[in-house]
Amino acid sequence: METCEAYIKTHLSDPLTAGQLSQKFGYSLYHFAHLFRAYFGQPPGVYIRILRLEQVAEAIEQGKPVA
Structure with missing residues (x-):
């Protein structure tokens, strides 16, 4: 699950589904x-x-545009 967590965090901007992740792992x-x-x-x-x-909230706090 740690590998899965790392994958999710590095691909957070991609469309991710449980089905996709289950196949990947x-x-x-x-x-x-x-x-x-x-x-x-x-x-x-x-x-x-x-x-x-959390990623969006952090960007807002830093004054970065989120769209």
Whole structure:
């Protein structure tokens, strides 16, 4: 899951889905979703959304344009 987390963080601006990530890391979607939730405490979509929101909030604080 650490490799998956690193991948998500480096590809945060790309469209990411749980299905895409499960294929990339060699799991069925069902198994990946359960492993991800057990490791991060939330589903992949929620985790990705939170990271994106944090990234935007940081950019706003720094005065960078967000569009």
